[in-house]
Amino acid sequence: MIEDDAAARLTAVRAEIARAAATAGRKADDVSLIAVSKTHDAPAIRPLIAAGQRHFGENRVQEAEAKWPALRDETSDLVLHLVGQLQSNKAEAAVALFDAIHSVDRPSLIAALARAMDKAGRRPYCFVQVNIGGEPQKGGCPVADLPTLLAGARVADLPVAGLMAVPPLDVEAAPYFALLAKLARDHGLSGLSMGMSGDYRTAVTLGASHVRVGTALFGDRT
Numbered sequence: 001m002i003e004d005d006a007a008a009r010l011t012a013v014r015a016e017i018a019r020a021a022a023t024a025g026r027k028a029d030d031v032s033l034i035a036v037s038k039t040h041d042a043p044a045i046r047p048l049i050a051a052g053q054r055h056f057g058e059n060r061v062q063e064a065e066a067k068w069p070a071l072r073d074e075t076s077d078l079v080l081h082l083v084g085q086l087q088s089n090k091a092e093a094a095v096a097l098f099d100a101i102h103s104v105d106r107p108s109l110i111a112a113l114a115r116a117m118d119k120a121g122r123r124p125y126c127f128v129q130v131n132i133g134g135e136p137q138k139g140g141c142p143v144a145d146l147p148t149l150l151a152g153a154r155v156a157d158l159p160v161a162g163l164m165a166v167p168p169l170d171v172e173a174a175p176y177f178a179l180l181a182k183l184a185r186d187h188g189l190s191g192l193s194m195g196m197s198g199d200y201r202t203a204v205t206l207g208a209s210h211v212r213v214g215t216a217l218f219g220d221r222t
């Protein structure tokens with residue numbers, strides 16, 4: 001049964017988070033599990049909601065607009081996170097739909113989000129995404145630009161909760177998580193959105209406040 005699978009996977013991931021938190025002397029409650037449901041349809045998502053999951057993540061505005069209004073009509077207390085790159089021309093749609101935006105990474109997007117938030121009277125909390133591995137193909141601001149970008153976000157009155165990163169594939173993630181945690185500390189930010197299916201345990205031991213887990217909850221994306 002899909003339902004049983006989903007509930008069992010959720011229980012397993014929650015147990016892993018609790019175990020990792022305990023080894024680091026942290027409380028499991030201080031870690032928000034975001035179920036990244038991109039590419040999965042409502043019938044795949046509902047069993048997780050039924051099992052008590054409330055935070056969900058999507059990486060594309062249009063896909064989220066097609067799925068989530070109906071799911072929200074069924075369950076009112078869902079929290080929706082945008083974890084993928086955001087084009088400035090989709091800022092209004094993103095602000096209207098999401099409760100948190102994890103991919104703030106450039107001044108033009110800060111300006112577009114600030115305008116959209118003022119217009120909508122709604123202020124989703126934001127994470128500034130850092131290109132922690134300096135990879136040209138990836139989103140996120142260069143580490144060197146972070147102080148200027150954070151200052152710009154403050155001036156624009158964006159509610160910045162913390163930092164987000166996706167470390168390079170196929171190498172040990174821990175040093176990148178540790179660096180992101182240090183950058184957050186240096187800037188007085190407590191939010192740390194880091195860790196995916198392959199490395200969320202490591203991320204929790206290094207201070208993640210939000211882990212973004214897809215495959216370990218939903219199975220492979222086709």
Ligand SMILES: *Cc1c(COP(=O)(O)O)cnc(C)c1O
Binds near residue numbers: 059195196214
């Ligand atoms: C898809 C995605 C995830 C989840 O990845 P899994 O490896 O399936 O857990 C997390 N963060 C971002 C930014 C993603 O795009």
